[in-house]
Each structure stands twice: as structure tokens, then as C-alpha cells.
Amino acid sequence: MSAAPTRSDTSSCRRARALVALRHALNLGLPILFVLIPILSFVLVSFWTLQDGQIVRTFTLANYRSFFTEGSYLPVYLSTVWLSLQVTFVNVTLATAIALFIFRRTPRVRFFILMSFMLPLFMSYIIKVYAIRTILGQRGLLNEGLMALGLIDQPIEVLLFSRTAIFVALAVIYLPYAILPIYLALDRIPANYLAASADLGASALQGLRHIVLPLGRPGIAAGAVFTFILTFGDFVTPQMVGGTQGFTFGRIVFSQFGLALNWPLGSALAVILLATTLLAVALAGLTLRREHVR
Amino acid sequence: MQPLLHLENISKRYGSVRVLDGIDIAVADNEFLTILGPSGSGKTTILRIIGGFESIDGGRLMFDGRDLAAVPINRRPFNTVFQDYALFHHMSVAENIGYGLKVRGRPKAEIATRVADVLETVGLGAFGARYPAQLSGGQRQRVALARAIICEPRMILLDEPLSALDVDLRAQMQRFLKSLQRRLGIAFVFITHDQEEAIALSDRIVVVNHGRIEQEGAPEQLYRRPRTPFIAAFLGENNLLSGVLAAVDGQLGQVDTAAGRLVATADGPLPALGQAVQVAVRPEHITLSPASAATRDALTAEVADIRFLGANILIELTHPALPDTVLKVRRLADGSAADFRTGQKLNLSWAVHDAALLVPGG
Numbered sequence: 001m002s003a004a005p006t007r008s009d010t011s012s013c014r015r016a017r018a019l020v021a022l023r024h025a026l027n028l029g030l031p032i033l034f035v036l037i038p039i040l041s042f043v044l045v046s047f048w049t050l051q052d053g054q055i056v057r058t059f060t061l062a063n064y065r066s067f068f069t070e071g072s073y074l075p076v077y078l079s080t081v082w083l084s085l086q087v088t089f090v091n092v093t094l095a096t097a098i099a100l101f102i103f104r105r106t107p108r109v110r111f112f113i114l115m116s117f118m119l120p121l122f123m124s125y126i127i128k129v130y131a132i133r134t135i136l137g138q139r140g141l142l143n144e145g146l147m148a149l150g151l152i153d154q155p156i157e158v159l160l161f162s163r164t165a166i167f168v169a170l171a172v173i174y175l176p177y178a179i180l181p182i183y184l185a186l187d188r189i190p191a192n193y194l195a196a197s198a199d200l201g202a203s204a205l206q207g208l209r210h211i212v213l214p215l216g217r218p219g220i221a222a223g224a225v226f227t228f229i230l231t232f233g234d235f236v237t238p239q240m241v242g243g244t245q246g247f248t249f250g251r252i253v254f255s256q257f258g259l260a261l262n263w264p265l266g267s268a269l270a271v272i273l274l275a276t277t278l279l280a281v282a283l284a285g286l287t288l289r290r291e292h293v294r
Numbered sequence: 295m296q297p298l299l300h301l302e303n304i305s306k307r308y309g310s311v312r313v314l315d316g317i318d319i320a321v322a323d324n325e326f327l328t329i330l331g332p333s334g335s336g337k338t339t340i341l342r343i344i345g346g347f348e349s350i351d352g353g354r355l356m357f358d359g360r361d362l363a364a365v366p367i368n369r370r371p372f373n374t375v376f377q378d379y380a381l382f383h384h385m386s387v388a389e390n391i392g393y394g395l396k397v398r399g400r401p402k403a404e405i406a407t408r409v410a411d412v413l414e415t416v417g418l419g420a421f422g423a424r425y426p427a428q429l430s431g432g433q434r435q436r437v438a439l440a441r442a443i444i445c446e447p448r449m450i451l452l453d454e455p456l457s458a459l460d461v462d463l464r465a466q467m468q469r470f471l472k473s474l475q476r477r478l479g480i481a482f483v484f485i486t487h488d489q490e491e492a493i494a495l496s497d498r499i500v501v502v503n504h505g506r507i508e509q510e511g512a513p514e515q516l517y518r519r520p521r522t523p524f525i526a527a528f529l530g531e532n533n534l535l536s537g538v539l540a541a542v543d544g545q546l547g548q549v550d551t552a553a554g555r556l557v558a559t560a561d562g563p564l565p566a567l568g569q570a571v572q573v574a575v576r577p578e579h580i581t582l583s584p585a586s587a588a589t590r591d592a593l594t595a596e597v598a599d600i601r602f603l604g605a606n607i608l609i610e611l612t613h614p615a616l617p618d619t620v621l622k623v624r625r626l627a628d629g630s631a632a633d634f635r636t637g638q639k640l641n642l643s644w645a646v647h648d649a650a651l652l653v654p655g656g
Contacts, residue, residue, distance in 0.1 A: 195347060196380035198367040200394040200441065210393070214384050 046267035063268030080249035084232040095178035103186040161243030178223035185219025221284040304353035330492040331502035372449040373442035381426040388422035449481040526574040552615040558651035577624035579648035585639040
């Protein structure tokens, strides 16, 4: 009982303790190293400035001030928020309808329909954007088709390189990201809930309103957050289908790093982008407050 | 008198499999009717057909003189208590119970009053604000019942509602269900595979097997006068002895079995002579006496095992001519267990009216 631990006891004990410490260090260290430090570093850089091509490391809010006062930053930011909200609204509505459509099929058919909607996720992003360009372009499928039908004599130019084109392209590309979480939420609704709802006298529409949509809400919120974040940060699609019209906030951030080489300003704008997406996540979280776990 | 609910010659197929065949059930007002059957017998399909969750391939479903064929689930004038209750977990107990009134567009104040009344009826007065996840199994059961009766249907359907509960709670809920049914004065159509539960609760039992009605009647009638070997074995315990019908005298049939000739009473028409029949005798109807006292119907068998079961003792006997059969005899455990020992030879006898003559597949 009271015998002193032998030497080997203490060493194995020490080794076990070291392993535990290492595990804690990794658990805590990896996120810090790969997530927190990069974020903190550009938060830090956002408080510096660029003068004569050199970064000046003195704390200043100048970059944030320019966001609010200078040129087109704020208007582009607001128009991008508005665009993203529109895409989110349209996509969540469409995705909810599609998810409901899949949900109402027999289990065997569901998987195939779901997979066919997920198929675009297996394609390269660039290919999808080009595909949209060939549909919307001056000599694109849509224009040629309309002309062949004699509905128009000249190609409609606004189809491509317009805000509408960006809107359509973003909606198409990010639709699967909304369908998946919404469908998964619906899929978790016990089958007999709808039977019980109908049994108690509810119409299909009332069942949708009182059972399906409330229980699908976590999925709808997740789908909305995914769509909003992805659209808001996208800087490739707007450039490729929007041309000069497609100056979104993502492209401004990108241009500060890639073209203007103004990293401090770029970082400040990126911090604003990050804050906006975090706000979106927080708002979505608020709607899930009243979830009752079974 | 016109039945409240009448299933007329209902049949149902899944592909080429006939799951229900000529089902005819009439439920009277205020009746506690149980549809009893082993799993796969089609009893759940019957319930789903009544509820409107399943279509029929033949026959008619009438409620209060009205054909329900074109009536969708949500317009059928009765409600269901589901097997696993199907309580909406995102709604409080009160919201769950008030759901039927809410979708009918009743005013909020009325819903609140009636929910409070029904909660009182099922003994859950203080639980309205809780959520289903915060309730015990028995409490959830009561919420499911409350939800089904709030719209004051003349009948409710119950799909094995007690199967998820443990034994003590089950007995308590049985008493509660029975008293609730009497208080409400509405018809209960109850589905179960548990014959004890069926016997304890029902005014009438319909036994279903392989998609057909095997027999129906009051619990005591089914227990005392089974018509088929299936019923005899399914409801309570029975000793079944196979043989051939040798002679007939009124309702009495003489059956030649491997253990000798036995006399049994038939409930329905007797089959032709020479046909294979079975004799069923309840373990509690058998009298044991020392082997020397020979009587006309006596079988002599050897005690293989004596089991003390609390209120009863169960004596298991074997007969040299019946190698695959264990004869069971039940006696009150009044201390006489000491009178028996294994290996002892005893005469088994019973009153002629306690031996039922059964026709296999009849």
C-alpha cells in the first residue's frame, strides 16, 4: 500500500502524462495554428497601412475609415449583401420545394433524385461557370434558341455580363448546398408524424406548416447560411459572367491582394467580410433557439 | 342495430400476396373491441385500412352508415393512438393535444379550456407546458390518448399502445384504458398481439391469423370454447391431442388418439367421421388421481417436472404413446405440491364439457 513507487512506475506514469499533455496540445494547438493565427494575422494587418509600397506597422483605423468614406467600397458592399440575400432567398425557396419533392417520393426513388441534384457538386466550379456562359452568351443556347423561334431578331446582350447573369449563375451553382441540408432535416422527421397530423384532421398544407417546416427549420437555416456565405465571398463567378458589371465585394477584396497589392486595406475588407458571415451564422443560430431535442 | 363501424368482406393484396381475405368486423357503439393476432397476421393492416392509411382491394368500409372509401385520412371521424405515440417533439404537451382543434380553426380560448379538461381526464393536469421528451413512457401514452379524444370522436383506434411499456406500467395502463373507455362511452378498437391484454380489456375479441378471421367472441367464450387449434393454443395454455373422429353422439365426438379414445364436446358442426381432429383441455381443468383409480376418460401419465409458480403449480407429465407432447396440469399452490413427485404415475381426467373438439384449419 504505502510502498514507494518503483522507478519504472514513475517513468511510465510520466510517459502517460506526457501523452495526455500532447493530446491536449494538439486538440488546442491545431485549431490555433491553422485557424486562429491566420485570422488574427490578417486582423492585425488590417490595422496597418501601406505607404509608398511599404507596410507601415503602426496601429490605425484608416483602412476601416476608408471603407466607410472612400469611393465605392460601401456601395459595393451593400449591393453584394443585397445580391447575396436575393440569391439566398430564391435558393432556399427553390431548395425547400425540391427537398419536399424528394421527401414525398418513396425511399427507393429518393436517393436517385437526391443524387441527381447533387451531381453538379462533382463537377469543377470553372466548368459550371463556363457552361452557364455558353447558355447565357451572345451566341449562347438561350439567345440562339429564342432567335430560332423568331421571338427576337438580335441576341439579347444583357443575358451575359449583367447583374442578372451573376444572380442566375450564383443561384445555379450554390443550389445543391441548400438542397442537401434541407433534405437531411426533412429526412429526420419521423414518418408517423405526418400520419398523426392527418389523423388529427390536418390537411397536407397544415401538416406542412405545423410539422414539416418547423422541423425542417434547422436545415433551412443551414442551407441559407451556406448559400449566403458562399455567394457573398465568391469572386470568380461575378468576374466571369458579370464582366465590368460584376464588381462584388469579394472581387474588391481579391483585387486589393492580387492587383493593388494593398494588403492592409484588403485585410480590413476581409475582416468586414468575415464579420458579415459571422453575423449571418449568428442570425441563423437565433432562429434555432426553440429546438427541443427528443 | 346498425354497427358504428362495419368492415364488410375486406380484402387486401401486396403484389401477389393476399394479406387480408374476407375480413368482416362490426364494431358497436361504446364497445371495446380487440383485434388480436400474432405478428404478420394482418391486424395492423386492418387498423391502417380503418384509419385511411391503406387502400382496400375489395369490400366496403362503413362508418355510421356512410361509406368511407372516398373519405381521406384527415376527414375520417375518428382518431388513432399510434404504437410509438407519434407525439410531435417540437410542440408542448398542450400544443400536441390541442393540435386537432387548432387545425379545425377553433378559437384559442376554447382550445385552452378543452386541453385543460382533457389533461384532467387523463390525469396529467399539471403537464401542459412540458415537452414530450420530458415525460415518462406512461405519461406520453396518456398524452397520445388525450390528443386522440379531444375532438370527441365516437371511436378511437389504438395500435398496440401498451407494447412499449414495462410490465407494472402496462397493468396500470390497462386499468386506465378500460376505465377511460367506460367514462367516455366511446368505441375503442384495440390492436394487440398480447392475448392476456386482449382478455383483460375487451368486450369482444376478433382473432386474426394469416389475413383471415379465425374466431370472434367475448373473451370468456373464446377462452372456453375455442373452435380451432390455433385459438386453443393462442389464447392461454392448452393441451392439444391429435386424433381421428371415430364416433359422434349429438355434440359429443369420440376421438381415437395415440393415447386411447377420448370424448370431447364440439362447439360448431361436427366434421365427418374419419377426419383428423384435435382435443383441447385446459391445464386447470385436469384432475389428477392415483394411477389405480381407473375412470373412463383417464390417461395415465408420468410426472416429469413440478414447477412452483407462486399462486399455481404446474405439473408436466409425459405419456409413452405421446412422445412429442408434454401434458400440462395446473393446480392452486395450496401445499398439495408435496403430494406429487417426479416419476410418479397419475391418472388424468376431466369433465367432458371441458374437452373441446377442434377441427384443424376450421
